[in-house]
Amino acid sequence: MSLALKTPDARSAAVATSLPDVREKVESIIADIRTRGDQAVREYSARFDRWEPESFRLSPEQIAEIVARVPEQVIDDIEFVQRQVRTFAEHQLASMREFEVETLPGVHLGQKHIPIAAAGAYVPGGRYPLLASAHMTILTAKAAGVPRVVACTPPIRGEIPDATVAAMHLAGADEIHLLGGVQAVVSMALGTESMAPVDMLAGPGNAFVAEAKRQLFGEVGIDLFAGPTEVLVVADETADPFVTAVDLLSQAEHGPDSPAVLITTSESLGRQVIDEVDKLLPEMPTRDNAGPAWRDHGEVHVVADLDEAYELADTYAGEHVQILTANPREALEKMRNYGALFLGEGTCVSYGDKVIGTNHVLPTRGAARYTGGLWVGKYLKTVTYQEVTDEAASARLGEVCGRAARVELFEGHARSGDVRAAKYAGAPLPWAPGAVTRS
């Protein structure tokens, strides 16, 4: 049994994330852009972002100018991080095997990975210039071999996010549009007069962005449900309460709807972490996000032992799960639901977000029960092919196909099997005598 030292503030939490409102709003924006195209896009950009440039798409000259404004250290750091992300993505690609197997003599079955033709990368930026998301979506698509990558990011308070544009460019984006929110997602998914549609959309975003992707799924592929960031920490008595508090707040700052959960085997640690958070919060420059996030979505649970901690953690299926215990690697064996695991005090979610090289576009709101995060494989279609080069094998398959299809009452399917059995092995064709003879 667990003891809750801190529970979410259910009342204000309900107000903060009233999902039906978001759903309706997004529905109406999608419908409007569907009928009115660019004109509607322009109006929503003006309304939500006060942004109405002549063209949302940046020209090569504009991109060069923007990149030139970015300080050298920032560019160096972008390049450092992009090398990390690229290296990991390339290893993922190498881990995806194409193969051909001969399941019967002359029966060849194969698997291939084909990059999708055009991908859209949503790089969030309403609150913060999330340039790291550019590495995650654009670079990963490029590493997978996607020929056309369209990237969108909103202006921030009416300004061009220079560093984000530089990151998008250096990651290899083929088109960069300064456009945010639902209007960007719909433009990429459906296409407008000024933007050709893409085949798949990826990238995190706020509740509106995530909901727009969810609603458009089917018409366009999506990576996963990557909504408001979450952090869950599993800690034992060896964890440093100060570091734990700092790490919880590091993710709460993403937005007022970002859950931060601590599950610990030590009641004393739990209480100390709550105290540290209370001390840190008022001084935090981003307390307007982190404060409500902690108040409304912060939780601290004390459990009897680590097995119970892992079990409880699995029920959250948290986006980021940080293990601050004496033997953090144990979680690799014990846990099954998480977007990314952060083992031990040496790393943290912020490393994953900003620098280390694993992808930070990760499942939220329980989606980690059924999917991992964004990776090279999401940009590849795993397809199959087959060939039968042996007549006897084809005849044998034809006989089985005839019988199997007739059990399902599919006479047409059965006949495709029959003709091969007849042609290659001389089997009789009761339904069309003499129609197929061996030449």
Ligand SMILES: NC(=O)c1ccc[n+]([C@@H]2O[C@H](COP(=O)([O-])OP(=O)(O)OC[C@H]3O[C@@H](n4cnc5c(N)ncnc54)[C@H](O)[C@@H]3O)[C@@H](O)[C@H]2O)c1
């Ligand atoms: N799951 C992940 O992998 C992951 C990773 C990084 C960031 N995130 C999340 O990404 C999000 C970024 O959010 P953000 O808001 O800063 O940037 P954002 O780019 O996702 O959203 C900004 C856009 O939202 C639109 N918008 C704002 N208010 C609106 C309203 N009332 N109605 C309709 N549209 C509106 C605007 O058009 C604006 O361009 C955060 O929630 C963060 O937690 C998730």
Ligand SMILES: [Zn+2]
């Ligand atoms: Zn983060």
